[in-house]
Amino acid sequence: MVVPHGSDPPMPADLADLVALAKEGDHQAFEELVRRTYSDSYTLALRLTGDEDDARDVVQESYLRAYRGLKRFRGDAQFTTWLYRITANCASNQLRRRARHRHEELDEELGPVVDASHDPAALADVADLRSRVEGALEELPPRLRAVVVLRDIYDLSHEAIAAELGISESAAKVRLHRARRKLRAQVFPGRGDDQDEESAHAV
Amino acid sequence: MRCDDLGDVLAATADGSVSLDDAARRHVERCLRCQAELVQYRKLLRTLRTLRTEVLEPAPGLLAEILANVEAAGERHAVRSLLSGRRVAYLGGLAAATAAGAGAAIVIATRSKRARLPLAG
Numbered sequence: 001m002v003v004p005h006g007s008d009p010p011m012p013a014d015l016a017d018l019v020a021l022a023k024e025g026d027h028q029a030f031e032e033l034v035r036r037t038y039s040d041s042y043t044l045a046l047r048l049t050g051d052e053d054d055a056r057d058v059v060q061e062s063y064l065r066a067y068r069g070l071k072r073f074r075g076d077a078q079f080t081t082w083l084y085r086i087t088a089n090c091a092s093n094q095l096r097r098r099a100r101h102r103h104e105e106l107d108e109e110l111g112p113v114v115d116a117s118h119d120p121a122a123l124a125d126v127a128d129l130r131s132r133v134e135g136a137l138e139e140l141p142p143r144l145r146a147v148v149v150l151r152d153i154y155d156l157s158h159e160a161i162a163a164e165l166g167i168s169e170s171a172a173k174v175r176l177h178r179a180r181r182k183l184r185a186q187v188f189p190g191r192g193d194d195q196d197e198e199s200a201h202a203v
Numbered sequence: 204m205r206c207d208d209l210g211d212v213l214a215a216t217a218d219g220s221v222s223l224d225d226a227a228r229r230h231v232e233r234c235l236r237c238q239a240e241l242v243q244y245r246k247l248l249r250t251l252r253t254l255r256t257e258v259l260e261p262a263p264g265l266l267a268e269i270l271a272n273v274e275a276a277g278e279r280h281a282v283r284s285l286l287s288g289r290r291v292a293y294l295g296g297l298a299a300a301t302a303a304g305a306g307a308a309i310v311i312a313t314r315s316k317r318a319r320l321p322l323a324g
């Protein structure tokens with residue numbers, strides 16, 4: 001396949017148009033899709049795996065799968081949503097592989113408790129709240145983190161999350177609620193101490 | 204009904220997807236602690252949503268790596284199509300692949316070599 005260089009037609013602005021071109025075999029259209037979405041995909045992969053190397057591997061694998069599976073993408077969902085699902089699935093596999101090697105990844109402990117002696121002024125600060133939420137996310141066990149990241153940040157449906165993580169929808173919901181409870185306890189320490197018995201409710 | 208009975212319920216209802224049943228609502232209406240918890244969940248969910256637009260920049264080189272991998276996969280696919288599913292010896296494959304581009308031929312050659320190494324060793 002000979003692709004003339006230097007005479008590339010301008011790429012459409014719309015992701016959906018790029019997807020249509022890529023489905024017809026336009027390799028450059030697919031490359032443009034990668035260019036426009038890879039930072040976003042990497043961010044999701046990093047939030048899911050919590051590790052830069054793993055995130056890079058996950059993103060690589062995701063785009064290969066997206067490339068091979070593009071014909072099966074029907075366009076009834078957003079391309080990015082479809083890509084998030086693939087990324088979620090690859091990240092889930094990656095974490096499973098890694099958990100076999102590093103058993104600490106399965107550690108269900110709450111992790112270090114955030115220092116409760118916060119300055120009330122700082123507590124009110126939005127940026128501070130954001131960084132505390134991000135810190136708390138990193139402390140979550142990966143399988144709880146995956147569900148809350150996919151549902152509450154990326155707005156995937158329970159059904160999609162369950163399918164990509166290989167769990168039931170009800171398990172996805174249980175994990176979501178556990179993850180939110182742990183996050184709340186971590187982000188707003190010293191209030192509503194009913195989190196202490198969390199370890200009794202193994203999922 | 205006690206606050207402790209409502210832990211999961213509050214976590215579930217904070218996003219508005221589920222509503223409290225009557226007993227829970229009666230409790231929360233009179234309970235400052237549960238109301239404070241709901242407010243915290245709302246703040247938490249709002250903050251999580253703002254993370255959606257945040258981009259964590261990968262270290263340099265990731266884009267180039269992805270594009271190279273996709274390109275290689277595309278070439279492998281193109282060559283396989285050229286071979287039209289027939290089990291051709293790699294030599295024949297190389298000849299056919301030359302028409303599609305020398306790069307693709309090298310990909311196949313190195314891959315097959317790597318795959319055979321463990322058998323030889």
Ligand SMILES: [Zn+2]
Pocket residue numbers: 205206230231234235236237238
């Ligand atoms: Zn209460």
